[in-house]
Amino acid sequence: MRSCLRAVTPLVASFAMTACTIFPTxxxxxxxxxxxxxxxxxxxxxxxxxxRVDTPLASEPVNGTRILTKPTPHEFQMYGNARWRDIAPVMVRDHLIDTLRQSQGFANVVTDTSAASTDLTLISELSAFQAEKIEGKTQVVIELHVEVLDNRSRKSLCVRNSRREEPAASSELNDVVEAFANTAHQLAEETLLWVHRCLEEN
Incomplete structure (x- = not known):
């Protein structure tokens, strides 16, 4: 009996190893x-x-790497087999920083991971970062609440609510991502001009 088991065991192991390869990776x-x-x-x-530009606050599922779509007002879905390179708040922060730096309108612009001392902080909350069906068409929606804070007095200098909607050519992933990029760029430029005016008034 033992000899039979010894003979069967390698066969079973061989079959198991073979079975692992019949399914595509x-x-x-x-x-x-x-x-x-x-x-x-x-x-x-x-x-x-x-x-200093802080990473926007966000709650789930916006605070994640999945590419979100909202077919109805009460349901989130996700594009399969695709994700953002980082969580959405980090990508929005990076886009804002790049835009603010390119403008050369400030002595220095740093991220919240920097140990440098700064005069002001741009804090924000990201409440929407998804594709939605609006009047039967796919649109990308980014909604950001921003605030300029004086680091010394802790006084809020300016506050703004922004909501940008950009139509996508279709609901296909590539078209939706392109609409996300356009919306993020427009929002960053609007925020840049708004921050600049805020500092002129304060």
Whole structure:
């Protein structure tokens, strides 16, 4: 009996190893990005103050790497086999920083991971970062609440609610990602001009 088991065991092991190879290896998910920031026109006035840009606060599922779509007002879905390169708040922060730096309108612009001392902080909350069906058409929606904080006095200098909607050519992933990139760029440029006006008034 034992000899039979010894003979069967290698066969079972061999079959198990063979069975593991009959299923195709899952394809790695596509990793998507918002792309490089388009060239930003330099601002004529350069403020002497330094600015820290905090990563926006966000709750689930916005605070994640999945590419979200909202077919109804009460349901989130996700594009399969694809994700963002990082969580959405980090990508929005990076896009803002690149735009603010390119404008050369500030003495320095740093991220919240920097140990540098700064005069001001741009804090924000990201409440929407998804594709939605609006009047039967696919649109990308980004909604951001932003605030400029004086680091010394802890006084809020300016507050703004922004909501940008950009139509996508279709509901296909590539078209939706392109609409995300366009929306993020427009929102970053609007935020840049708004911050600059805020500092001129304060």
């Amino acid at each position: 899952p394809e790695a998910p596509r990793v998507m990005d918002l792309g490089s920031v388009d060239p930003v026109q330099r601002l004529e006035t350069r403020h002497s103050r330094t600015l």
